[in-house]
Amino acid sequence: MASSGNAEVAQKCPSSRNDWLIKIKESHEVYTNERSQTQPNIRKVPSRFREVKAYRKCFDPVMASIGPYHHGKPEFEYMERLKAPFTHQFVSGCVYDITIFYSRILEVVPQARKSYADVSAEEFDDEAFARLMLLDGCFVLHFIDCIEHNKENELTTNSYNVAFLVRDMFLLENQLPYLVLKVLMDMKFPCDGGRAMINNFINHQFSPLGQLKQREPGPSSVADAEQPTLHLLDLLRTKMLECPIMPSSPKSQAFNWHSFRSVKELKSVGIEFKKSRSSCLKDIRFKSHKIYGELSLPPIAIDDSSKPKFLNLMVYELFLDASQVYSVTSYICFLDSLIDTADDVKELRSKGILLNSLGSDDQVADLFNQVADEMVPHPRAYYDIKEGIESHYKNRKKVSMVEFLTTHFSSPWTAFAFFAATLVIILTCIQTVYTVYSR
Numbered sequence: 001m002a003s004s005g006n007a008e009v010a011q012k013c014p015s016s017r018n019d020w021l022i023k024i025k026e027s028h029e030v031y032t033n034e035r036s037q038t039q040p041n042i043r044k045v046p047s048r049f050r051e052v053k054a055y056r057k058c059f060d061p062v063m064a065s066i067g068p069y070h071h072g073k074p075e076f077e078y079m080e081r082l083k084a085p086f087t088h089q090f091v092s093g094c095v096y097d098i099t100i101f102y103s104r105i106l107e108v109v110p111q112a113r114k115s116y117a118d119v120s121a122e123e124f125d126d127e128a129f130a131r132l133m134l135l136d137g138c139f140v141l142h143f144i145d146c147i148e149h150n151k152e153n154e155l156t157t158n159s160y161n162v163a164f165l166v167r168d169m170f171l172l173e174n175q176l177p178y179l180v181l182k183v184l185m186d187m188k189f190p191c192d193g194g195r196a197m198i199n200n201f202i203n204h205q206f207s208p209l210g211q212l213k214q215r216e217p218g219p220s221s222v223a224d225a226e227q228p229t230l231h232l233l234d235l236l237r238t239k240m241l242e243c244p245i246m247p248s249s250p251k252s253q254a255f256n257w258h259s260f261r262s263v264k265e266l267k268s269v270g271i272e273f274k275k276s277r278s279s280c281l282k283d284i285r286f287k288s289h290k291i292y293g294e295l296s297l298p299p300i301a302i303d304d305s306s307k308p309k310f311l312n313l314m315v316y317e318l319f320l321d322a323s324q325v326y327s328v329t330s331y332i333c334f335l336d337s338l339i340d341t342a343d344d345v346k347e348l349r350s351k352g353i354l355l356n357s358l359g360s361d362d363q364v365a366d367l368f369n370q371v372a373d374e375m376v377p378h379p380r381a382y383y384d385i386k387e388g389i390e391s392h393y394k395n396r397k398k399v400s401m402v403e404f405l406t407t408h409f410s411s412p413w414t415a416f417a418f419f420a421a422t423l424v425i426i427l428t429c430i431q432t433v434y435t436v437y438s439r
Contacts, residue, residue: 243280
């Protein structure tokens with residue numbers, strides 16, 4: 001009986017194995033088909049990030065809902081009432097009637113709907129979805145138009161609310177498909193004026209008070225131009241990473257672990273910090289000279305909206321195609337590795353790298369430490385930079401020379417004392433030699 005049972009199992013095994021292998025093949029085909037389809041690019045923030053205490057209140061709007069995810073919540077009723085008059089102001093003076101605006105939006109509803117991950121036709125039919133896109137799109141564009149052209153008096157709200165509205169426009173769950181904005185802009189602004197207006201608005205979100213002239217994308221730029229803009233948060237990320245092609249040096253095939261130090265510790269071994277010429281997050285360079293090293297970092301403004309902006313950009317990068325490096329995430333984690341305390345922030349601030357509009361230097365240090373706490377950078381991000389810093393840090397000749405210069409020439413008094421002591425030694429030697437030979 002036992003032998004017949006074993007034979008029966010043996011006969012079933014090949015069939016079971018074949019079924020299993022077939023399922024693997026089928027699952028791969030399903031996965032490939034899913035990846036080839038257009039994926040939603042406006043998603044909800046995963047619960048694991050919402051549960052982090054330091055991240056609370058960074059993913060939800062506080063003044064206005066934009067798009068379907070937070071639509072209808074009672075706390076946004078005040079701004080919801082302003083959307084209709086804002087829409088009227090936006091279309092007034094335009095050659096097209098508001099009915100034409102609505103018709104054009106209705107035409108792109110099927111494509112715009114695909115941008116969202118969790119919006120059903122039962123919740124918003126095409127008519128309701130088109131009304132939502134029209135009102136929210138005109139609201140956003142009229143707001144940006146007023147901000148960029150000094151027409152804040154038309155916003156009928158105070159500067160406090162304006163700051164929070166800007167914050168809300170860069171939340172992942174509060175985005176509108178750029179397709180919708182483009183349809184509205186093309187009807188309102190001639191000669192691509194709408195795109196220029198939005199680009200200026202985006203540049204003001206991370207460039208320190210406009211102190212740096214933003215580079216226009218050109219043939220030598222790191223171009224995301226081939227990739228269509230998806231929404232305002234996506235455009236913010238693109239602009240933050242837009243800069244001339246950085247020279248790349250050969251990378252070692254072996255992955256080396258870099259035990260990173262803070263600004264204060266790197267400065268103690270002769271690494272100085274310098275402001276880069278652009279605000280591009282990729283514009284980070286390290287040069288090791290005969291004695292000192294020089295780390296150039298792009299300047300960035302830090303204010304009350306920085307934390308939610310950074311977090312929403314970092315969560316958004318999690319949904320991007322695997323071929324794309326987590327550039328913003330890697331940059332924030334790189335800065336976090338440099339910033340431990342307020343002293344590190346103070347040094348970067350003194351060099352014009354950090355523009356602190358948030359508050360104390362301690363607050364800025366806490367911001368970077370908290371934001372990067374649950375995030376993981378790309379393992380090869382800034383590989384050459386880290387390799388160069390590590391090599392400089394381990395060069396005992398350079399470090400010893402820096403320590404010598406720091407000890408004896410850190411101030412005029414120590415330099416004077418050093419030269420005085422040296423002079424005394426020289427004079428003593430001369431006197432000794434003179435005494436010996438005079439006999």
